[in-house]
Amino acid sequence: MDATQLLKGVLDAAVLAVISKGDGYGYDVIKRLQDSGLTEVGDASVYGTLRRLFTIGALTSYVVPSESGPHRKYYGITPLGLQMLSEQREVWQEFASAMCALLGTTHLILPTQIEKGE
Amino acid sequence: MATIEHNSEEAMEFINAYAAKVRSHLSDLDPSVAxxxxxxxxxxxxxxxSERGPDIVDxxxxxxxxxxxxxELRxxxxxxxxxxVEPGGPGKSDKSSTVTSRIRQNRRARWLWAIIPAILIATYALLWPFTWALGGGNELLTFGIPIMLGIVGIIAACRWAVKGASKYGATEGAPGESKVRGNWDAAWSPITSTPSWARLRELGTELQAVWWVLRGWIIGAFLGLLFGGRGGLLPSNLATFLLILLLIAVSVQWGRGQWRHWGWVATAAKAMSAIALILVVPLYALNAANSRDWRSQSGNQWQAGWNAGYGAGLNDGSSATTSDEGLWQDGNQIRNIFAFDADGEPIPAVQLFDQNGLPIFTQRFLPDSRSISDSHPWSVNQDPSWFGWARRNTAGQPVWNAYPLLRVNTGNATDWQLLPGYFDNDGCAGVWANPTGEDEVCGMVWGDWLLDDNGQLSLRPDHGPLLTPAWPFLRAAGVLSMDDTDITDTDTPNTNTAGDDPTAPGGTPEVSPIDSPTPTPPDSPTVTGTPTPLGTATPSPTGTDAPADAPAEVAPDDDAEVSE
Structure with a gap:
């Protein structure tokens, strides 16, 4: 199975989750996604997702001048974005639980259980 | 919107070109969505x-x-x-993404390779019947193939250059060369970013499979040819047919990328495409030539060859068109020339030259260098059993522009023959030995003609008499001498020419205007001052010599003559 295929469905939630923890610009978001284990994530997907989330009002954006290199377009989460994130979290948890039960492993449940506990 | 400034203008160019290409791949979408x-x-x-480091340009x-x-954007x-899309494009390491992008480029390259031969094949398929109908099939071969190969070569060179540039740009980051590709793509973006182009490319992608089949077919047909098959694109035997099927299978598998984990497959597939592209035209031509042979083939191989060559000559003759062989007038071949002088008398021998001083030959062959493959002995008379032979000059060389050509008997022969019963000790078949037994000549005869094994055409040593062919008529009508340079200046040439040239043929003792004074001598007595009427001229019976003297008497300065 291909991780990129799985990623497509959950990239919105992933990006929203990353930005809910702190504003970031495009490449920063990519890095944080990759650092958290989603190594298959692609530039275009993330930029496209950011742009789309901004368009529907889930994200705000502002420009921060940079000493070296170009200005950076930062994204922050909006109330709508937070609402979307919580909805998608519920959907994902139900889905993941079902899948875990089907596949008969508890290995992947750990992160969600941690999050549930918070 | 922030204006992003990257490190250099150069990098910006790359980014712009790349972005243009990305947009071209979105051009099938609604513009607002795109x-x-x-x-x-x-x-x-x-x-x-810029986040990834200043070294990365492309x-x-x-x-x-x-x-x-x-x-991904989609x-x-x-x-x-x-x-x-193959998994793991940009997310992976730089190396793998480069490989991926190369594979993608190869796909597009293959698509291009599919379009070019399609155009070539279509062009030839359209051109061939036309040129063939016009009798110019050979020209298509002679000029078409180099031209087509030239086009293919140029395209291949361009692609190779562009590809080379992109390779440098991708692996070594040499911006100067990679820029070529960026500019190239940017230059075409007005076309390549349209929705129609996207649809066209989609069509091309779907047609790839057709090219894979064609490619295998062409290579298979060529290999079949190498292994002794005959024919061109169409298989002529079962082995070639199976070979073509095998090569099609290989080509399609390569095209689908089935065996791509062997590194050399992509290269081999590309080479296969290039070779197939180059071979398709000659193979097609060969096919056409073969089918032509089969049509005209009526006997053995030699006969077919003879028919091909001689049939062309026959066609030239029968179709009443001029030929480059021999001398023609109004669609009829001039086999011999008979000259008559101005008086209409036959000229036994005359040499003819054209306006450039070149000898006029009624037959194309060069003297003494004719062989059966070069020419065919033409009849010089209506009777086909008499063939032409040239007069000789003092050095013994044949003069083929000396007319009329002489005739030599060919008997009942209709083709070159070996004389049975004559063989020499050198193993030369078809020896012709002259009756004296002194000279032996190896060759074939056609009546009195002798074609030796060096391709030299001569007469048999015992040839019959060389004769002047029968003249079409014994005497022609006379013509006026060419001295009459003003012949075209007058409306009534008769009176004038008579005056200028009393020796003109047909010059009957007709009285010309200039002679009119002669009747006047009988009137000479009038000079004496007696204006008597005509009838009174008594001296007229006496003077038969009077006319000669009369002018002298009239002329005022004829004293000297009188004194004599």
Whole structure:
């Protein structure tokens, strides 16, 4: 199975989750996604997702001048974005639980259980 | 919107070119949708590139091919992907993304290779019947193949150059050369970014399979030819047919990328495409030539060859068109020339030259260098059993522009024959030995003609008498001498020419105007001053010599003559 295929469905939630923890610009978001284990994530997907989330009002954006290199377009989460994130979290948890039960492993449940506990 | 400034203008050019290509891959979408998902593309690319380090210039190095990037944009926007994308484009290491982008480029290269031969084949398929109908099939072969090969060569060279540039740009980051590709793509973006182009490319992608089959077919047919088959594109035997099937299978598998994990397959597939492209035209021509042979073939191989050559000559003669062989007038071959002088008397021998001083030959062959493959002995008379032979000059060389050509008997022969019963000790078949037994000549005869084994045409040593062919008539009507340079200046040439040239043929003792004074001598007595009427002229019976003297008497300065 291909991780990129799985990623497509959950990239919105992933990006929203990353930005809910702190504003970031495009490449920063990519890095944080990759650092958290989603190594298959692609530039275009993330930029496209950011742009789309901004368009529907889930994200705000502002420009921060940079000493070296170009200005950076930062994204922050909006109330709508937070609402979307919580909805998608519920959907994902139900889905993941079902899948875990089907596949008969508890290995992947750990992160969600941690999050549930918070 | 922020304006992103990347490190250099050079990098900006790359980014712009890359972005243009990405947009071209979105051009099938509704423009507003395409704008939405690609807004700020240059900024994003610049930001991401600059974050990764100043050394990276070519976006394809990081993001994979523009098509891949465009597909990611599509899927992230919830749209279906245009074409299936191999997993792991940009997310992986730089090396793997470069490999991926190369594979994508190869796909596009293959697509191009499919279009070019399609055009070539279509052109030839259209041209061949036309030129063939016009009798110019050979010209197509002579000029068409070099021209087509030239076109293919130029295209291949361009692609090779562009590919080489992109390779440098991708692996070594040499910006100067990679820029070539960026500029190239940017220059074409007005066309390549239209929805029609996207549809065309989609069609091309679908037609790839057709080219894979064609490619295998062509290579298979060529290999069959190498292994002794005959024919061109169409298989002539079962072995060639099976070979073609095998090669098609290989070609299609390579095209589908089935065996791509062997590194050399992509290269081999490309080479196969190039070779097939070059071979298709000659193979097609060969096929056409063969089918032509089969049509005209009526006997053995030699006969077919003879028919091909001689049949062309026959066609030339029967179709009443001029030929480059021999001398023709109004569609009829002039086999011999008979000259008559101005008085209409036959000239036994005359040499003819054209306006450039070149000898006029009624037959094309060069003297003494004719062989059966070069020419055919033409009849010089109506009777085909008499063939022409040249007069000789003092050095013994034949003079083929000396007319009339002489005739030599060919008997009942209709073809070159070996004389039975004559063989020499050198193993030379068809020896002709002259009756004296002194000279032996190896060759074939056709009546009195002798064609030796060096291809020299001569007469048999015991040839019959050389005769002047029968003249078409014994005497022609006379013509006026060419001294009459003003012949065309007068409306009534009769009176004038008579005056200028009393020796003109047919000059009957007709009285010309200039002679009119002669009747006047009988009137000479009038000089004495007696204006008597005509009848009174008594001296007229006496003077038969009077006319000669009369002018002298009239002439005022004739005293000297009188005194004599």
């Amino acid at each position: 704008n939405d998902i690609s807004a700020g593309l240059e900024s994003d690319l610049g930001e991401s590139l 976006p394809a190095q990081v993001f994979g091919s523009p098509a891949h990037y465009a597909n 899927t992230s926007a919830g749209l279906p992907a245009l074409i299936a």
